[in-house]
Amino acid sequence: MAEGHLRFSPSVLARLGEELVPYADLGILELVKNAYDADATKCRIELLDANQPGGTVVVSDNGHGMTGADIADGWLVIGSSKKSHLKPTGLGRLPVGDKGLGRLAALRMGSGAHLTTRPRTEPGTSYGVQIEWSEFDAAETVEDVLLNVTSARTKLRPGSEIRILGLRDRLGRREVRRLARSVLLLTDPFAMDVGFRAELVAPEFEDLERLVRDAYFDAAEFHLVAEIGSDGQAAARVLDWRGEELWTAEHSTLSSSLYETSPAVFDLWVFLLDESRFRELSATKREVQDWLAVFGGVHLYHRDVRVSPYGDPGHDWLDMNLSRARSPELRPSTNTSVGRVVVSGSEELLIQKTDRSGFIENQAFQELRRFAMDALAWMARERLRDRERKRQEGRVAASKGVQRASNSLAQAVIELPASQRVSVERAVQRFERAHQRQTRELQNEVELYRTLATVGTTVAMFAHESRKPVELVLQMTRSIERRGRRALGDQYDATLAEPVAVINQSADALQSYAAVPLELLQRNKRRTGRVEINSVVEDMARLFRPFFKTAGVQVDLDLVDPSPALRGSIASVESIVANLITNALNAVSSRTQQKRARRVAIRTDFSGGRIVLQVLDSGPGINDIALGDIWLPGETTTPDGTGLGLTIVRDSVSDLGGTAVAVEHGEFGGAEFLIELPALAR
Numbered sequence: 001m002a003e004g005h006l007r008f009s010p011s012v013l014a015r016l017g018e019e020l021v022p023y024a025d026l027g028i029l030e031l032v033k034n035a036y037d038a039d040a041t042k043c044r045i046e047l048l049d050a051n052q053p054g055g056t057v058v059v060s061d062n063g064h065g066m067t068g069a070d071i072a073d074g075w076l077v078i079g080s081s082k083k084s085h086l087k088p089t090g091l092g093r094l095p096v097g098d099k100g101l102g103r104l105a106a107l108r109m110g111s112g113a114h115l116t117t118r119p120r121t122e123p124g125t126s127y128g129v130q131i132e133w134s135e136f137d138a139a140e141t142v143e144d145v146l147l148n149v150t151s152a153r154t155k156l157r158p159g160s161e162i163r164i165l166g167l168r169d170r171l172g173r174r175e176v177r178r179l180a181r182s183v184l185l186l187t188d189p190f191a192m193d194v195g196f197r198a199e200l201v202a203p204e205f206e207d208l209e210r211l212v213r214d215a216y217f218d219a220a221e222f223h224l225v226a227e228i229g230s231d232g233q234a235a236a237r238v239l240d241w242r243g244e245e246l247w248t249a250e251h252s253t254l255s256s257s258l259y260e261t262s263p264a265v266f267d268l269w270v271f272l273l274d275e276s277r278f279r280e281l282s283a284t285k286r287e288v289q290d291w292l293a294v295f296g297g298v299h300l301y302h303r304d305v306r307v308s309p310y311g312d313p314g315h316d317w318l319d320m321n322l323s324r325a326r327s328p329e330l331r332p333s334t335n336t337s338v339g340r341v342v343v344s345g346s347e348e349l350l351i352q353k354t355d356r357s358g359f360i361e362n363q364a365f366q367e368l369r370r371f372a373m374d375a376l377a378w379m380a381r382e383r384l385r386d387r388e389r390k391r392q393e394g395r396v397a398a399s400k401g402v403q404r405a406s407n408s409l410a411q412a413v414i415e416l417p418a419s420q421r422v423s424v425e426r427a428v429q430r431f432e433r434a435h436q437r438q439t440r441e442l443q444n445e446v447e448l449y450r451t452l453a454t455v456g457t458t459v460a461m462f463a464h465e466s467r468k469p470v471e472l473v474l475q476m477t478r479s480i481e482r483r484g485r486r487a488l489g490d491q492y493d494a495t496l497a498e499p500v501a502v503i504n505q506s507a508d509a510l511q512s513y514a515a516v517p518l519e520l521l522q523r524n525k526r527r528t529g530r531v532e533i534n535s536v537v538e539d540m541a542r543l544f545r546p547f548f549k550t551a552g553v554q555v556d557l558d559l560v561d562p563s564p565a566l567r568g569s570i571a572s573v574e575s576i577v578a579n580l581i582t583n584a585l586n587a588v589s590s591r592t593q594q595k596r597a598r599r600v601a602i603r604t605d606f607s608g609g610r611i612v613l614q615v616l617d618s619g620p621g622i623n624d625i626a627l628g629d630i631w632l633p634g635e636t637t638t639p640d641g642t643g644l645g646l647t648i649v650r651d652s653v654s655d656l657g658g659t660a661v662a663v664e665h666g667e668f669g670g671a672e673f674l675i676e677l678p679a680l681a682r
Contacts, residue, residue, distance in 0.1 A: 027106030038063025111166030232258030587619025
């Protein structure tokens with residue numbers, strides 16, 4: 001009977017190496033981690049003509065090196081490791097390298113690789129091995145290629161050098177910058193002393209290294225420090241920019257349950273990128289923004305070495321940006337903060353993926369993530385409470401200040417000569433009456449917008465909750481259709497097909513209607529910034545499309561190219577466009593429109609440094625109300641209308657520094673609205 005053993009093709013090396021680790025910096029970092037595991041204090045990465053195919057990458061270190069046996073039985077064995085992950089090295093480090101797959105990925109970057117190593121246990125001796133990948137490509141199996149481990153005498157100190165020869169792909173500026181960032185962040189550049197330094201010989205590295213040296217922690221407004229102990233208990237505190245403690249939290253404040261993960265410390269520095277804040281600092285806003293653009297986000301360190309991709313651009317593993325979008329008040333983002341989660345402990349609770357792209361998301365990882373997110377949520381609540389307290393104190397102080405000013409004015413009048421007192425008292429009385437009228441108007445406006453806010457939150461709740469019964473209706477109609485076709489056969493189309501289709505269409509429409517308030521009430525839209533008018537118009541037209549379709553309205557968009565922009569918030573511009581669309585939709589849907597074509601047009605233009613927004617409809621026009629009165633709250637000609645839509649348009653336009661004009665009967669015969677807003681320079 002024939003016998004054999006398991007063998008594998010050299011093509012597997014390509015799959016394990018080139019395909020498993022897709023980015024060059026990840027493979028090179030695996031070699032740097034090997035240097036860390038070898039108790040090196042220094043590691044040097046040199047790029048020799050690496051910006052073109054055929055270049056060389058050299059990684060050298062001053063670690064303890066390897067013997068010939070170490071090379072044959074360890075370094076050349078892929079998929080296994082003699083490292084004990086629970087046993088500290090001579091310098092007390094816990095090994096971070098794994099089964100050699102990352103190393104293989106780095107070695108496969110070129111046409112060949114050469115290892116030279118000098119073991120500390122054999123002074124004066126060096127060992128070397130040369131790998132030519134073409135020999136493997138020509139072989140039937142990997143075992144057919146024999147690699148010779150050579151030895152020689154040397155006067156050099158212990159350490160290792162790996163040369164990756166004949167690079168297949170060039171390392172351009174983008175790849176080198178990515179590598180430089182990864183190297184700098186590898187061993188927590190924000191710590192005081194890490195005992196290991198990796199140096200990249202490349203101009204990009206010098207630029208980024210300078211950014212690390214110029215760390216701007218003293219410009220941070222808040223510093224969050226949270227910690228999990230070995231018992232799963234956590235605590236947190238927040239310091240201000242002076243280092244004074246603002247708030248503290250015990251475990252019960254952060255979580256109702258223990259965190260079942262490794263001990264860890266979470267540091268986060270939060271910056272308020274406000275020009276007024278930087279007047280007190282030596283750093284500029286632009287310097288801090290540039291620094292955060294490179295190092296911002298929360299990085300994760302395990303066994304003193306950074307784990308990719310946590311904190312990389314586009315990898316917001318704590319959902320900071322999503323949380324800020326949902327609730328932008330006083331929440332940091334990856335662009336306004338920098339932080340680190342440092343995991344300690346030797347237990348194997350956190351396990352890295354084979355492709356080195358982070359941890360397997362087991363319970364321990366999810367618990368670690370929950371801990372950090374709980375700490376962020378707690379800090380946001382404390383900042384909100386603090387802001388609310390200051391707001392209440394400000395209201396009380398303002399009221400007292402007005403009263404003191406009034407008393408002071410009255411006393412000053414009393415002290416005037418009798419000949420002047422009467423005229424001054426009359427002037428003061430006129431001022432007080434005017435001030436009272438202004439106060440009443442402001443109070444009425446506050447009540448108006450509180451009412452609108454209440455309506456908005458109530459509608460949002462109904463919109464959100466309506467999704468469930470609508471989805472149930474759709475599920476039931478699909479069930480009715482299936483059962484009906486089985487039971488009725490050909491008779492189904494004649495009896496049930498039409499009413500079921502109508503129910504489906506109505507349910508789809510309800511889903512679309514529910515999306516409108518939820519879309520408009522997104523909090524991230526309230527932030528001030530650059531707003532492109534065409535983008536808002538297109539979004540609103542898309543959002544209202546189901547309404548237009550149901551009402552049989554033809555909608556024409558005529559938008560100037562390129563789109564002009566203004567400074568404001570998306571919410572304020574949406575309030576203008578949405579209310580004008582609603583007004584037009586109500587007009588063309590009125591009973592008087594039953595026999596007339598239903599048309600709405602929305603146009604944008606740019607003229608004289610100003611944005612022109614025009615909304616026209618084919619409705620009956622503005623009748624039975626004075627033209628100036630249409631802007632007043634509560635005034636409406638629409639049955640069951642609120643009379644608030646055009647008031648909101650007027651106020652929003654005014655807040656943006658624009659003007660609003662209405663025409664009773666415009667181009668289509670119906671109402672026409674012309675909005676002009678100041679534009680940003682093109």
